[in-house]
Amino acid sequence: MAPVRLKALHPLAGAVTGVSAGAIVAILMPGALGPALGLIAAGAGLATSLWALERRNLGQRELLLAGLGEVKVRLATNAIRIDALSQRVEQMPMRDVDAAPARAAINELTAEVGLLGDLIHQVATTLADHDDKLAKLPAAPVQAPAPARSTAPEVRLDPEAARREHAEKLAAERAAAARAAQEEAEAERAGIISAALREGRIEVHLQPIVSLPQRRTRGYEAVVGLRIDENTLLLPHEFLEIVEERGFGPTLDALVLTRALAIARHLASRDGDIFVTCNFSSATWGASRALAALTRILDKYREHSSRLVIEMPQAVFRALDPTSLGLLGAMSASGVRFALDQVADLRFDPQALFDRGVRFIKVRAALLQAHAEGRVASDIAAGDLAAMLARASITLVAETVEDNPMAADMIELGIAMGQGNAFSPPRPVKPEVFAEPAPESAAAARTEPAPPPPPRPSAEVLGYPQPAAAPAEDAPRRPERLPFRAVLRRASA
Structure with missing residues (x-):
């Protein structure tokens, strides 16, 4: 048991x-x-x-x-x-x-x-x-009921609160x-963009600006892209904010201006008054030193600046200080023309714009359509806007024209020029356009004939009889007279 x-x-x-x-x-x-x-x-x-x-x-x-x-x-x-x-x-x-x-x-x-x-x-x-x-209960004296006060903190477990x-x-x-x-x-992306900009991996694509209704090319807009690698090309809206935050706006603008002037030099060799437009960052427009540096670049290429048009946002133009306006005047004196873009309203003073060097106003086609339909307040009718600007020698350009019906609406409004995918998307520029031209001395050396060889020493100096004078090359040679038998002998040979 x-x-x-x-x-x-x-x-x-x-x-x-x-x-x-x-x-x-x-x-x-x-x-x-x-x-x-x-x-x-x-x-x-x-x-x-x-x-x-x-x-x-x-x-x-x-x-x-x-x-x-x-x-x-x-x-x-x-x-x-x-x-x-x-x-x-x-x-x-x-x-x-x-x-x-x-x-x-x-x-x-x-x-x-x-x-x-x-x-x-x-x-x-x-x-x-x-x-x-429990240990303190037996030792505690029996007293009248009273609110118990515990020396130790009471711990309550609330699973839902926890x-x-x-x-x-x-x-x-x-x-x-x-x-x-x-x-x-974002820091990694900013570092990649900054490195690409420091190495100068800037690519320029050109989008035509055509005349309406003929659709003949009157100019090009330089659209800037940043090449990251063989398969990645960033558009301006993808890297401009980072570039401006890092303070590389003036550097980018200098690179863009140099390439735009190279394109203008290439266009100078073609017939017609074809121009090229480029944009500057907002940081450049707000800094007089950056504008002064770009003005010095324009002075070096003064012979090609007449084909260059610099685009400026409407809000930036209205907020320019006197120093920046003076620099704009210096650029205009060198032959540069300006264009207003990113237009928010259609209230213009054509004569004041012309005096500041503005020769083009680029307005979105959608805004012009809204103005024609009465959805945008303006002091002038939509059909008279282009004519009013033309009287002040300012051309109205309709941009972001995406299809042919929109292009037809722009023609009905009397718009002189148009830009957008309806005419052509931006296309890359050939590398030879940016190649430096050959120096004038080398070109002259290729065109001028080689100098004649130095004359040989005469016979009088050497102690020999003087040779017979050679017949002049310019003098016509007389035909050699041969007897008739010699002619027959050659023919029967």
């Missing part, structure tokens, strides 16, 4: 045994002694049950605390492993943009582990406070990681 273990018995077994023994004693023993001994046995059984129950609760609490300690150890081990995983991700050869999702996941796991550790710590603290309260706090923390960490990844990507 296997031995009975007392620890395996239920805590109420003592009470049952004591009550049963007390009842038996009270029945078997006569007199008053039997019931007294029975009560004593029952009380002893109840005391034994309470002691066993307390010991069992203490054992379970110790097991719970040991389990919590083991869980905390495992959480610390997992935190160490997650830290090692984060270091491995940092050492892996991949870009920051690709590593951002892995970092966000690792941060989320770290936050989860930290939250579990905090919850376990709160449970352990609650159990410890409960034990302290979940919301954890979700907000994760959202904040993810947003911070996304912002960091975006800032790193």
Whole structure:
């Protein structure tokens, strides 16, 4: 028979045994002694049950605390492993943009582990406070009911609040990681654009400006592109903002102006008054020193500046200071013409614009259509706008004409010139256009005949008789007279 273990018995077994023994004693023993001994046995059984129950609760609490300690150890081990995983991700050869999702996941796991550790710590603290309260209960004096004040802070576990706090923390960490990844990507992109600009990888495409309705090419607009690699060409709206933020606007404008003047030099060799237009950045228009530097470039190429037209936004033109207006006057004196673009309203003073050197006004075709339909307020009818500007020797150009119906509307409004994909998209410029012309001295050397060789020393100097004079090359040679027999002999030979 296997031995009975007392620890395996239920805590109420003592009470049952004591009550049963007390009842038996009270029945078997006569007199008053039997019931007294029975009560004593029952009380002893109840005391034994309470002691066993307390010991069992203490054992379970110790097991719970040991389990919590083991869980905390495992959480610390997992935190160490997650830290090692984060270091491995940092050492892996991949870009920051690709590593951002892995970092966000690792941060989320770290936050989860930290939250579990905090919850376990709160449970352990609650159990410890409960034990302290139970230990102090027997020693506390019995007093009238009063609001209990606990020295230890009361810890309340609210799973919903903890979940919301954890979700907000994760959202904040993810947003911070996304912002960091975006800032790193923007910094990398800005570095690539700055490097391409420093290396001068500027490409110029030309879009024709045609006369209406003949659609003959009257000029070209130089559209600037930045070559990143063999397969990537950035358009102006993709890199101008970064260029201006980095302070490379004047550098870009100098490169564009130099290429536009090279195109103007090439156009000078063709028939017709064909011009080329170019744009400057807003940073250049707001800096007098940058405009002065561009003016010096124009002075070096003064012979080609008459075919150059510089475009200027309408808002920038209205906000120019007196110094910038003086520099515009110097450019106009060298033969440069100006064009207003990015027009927001159609209120013009033609004579004042002409005095400032403006010879073209470029307006979006959609704005002209809206003006003709009465959706844009103006002091002049849409059909009279081009004629009013023409009387002041200013040509109205409709830009961004995308299709033939829009081109027909521009013709009905009397627009003299048009530009857009309806006529031709921007096309790259041939490399030979930017090639420097051959120096004039070398060209003259190729065209002029070679000098005659030096005369040989005469016979008088050498002591020999004078040779017979050679017949002059310019004198006509007389035909040699041959006898008739000699002619027959040659014919029969």
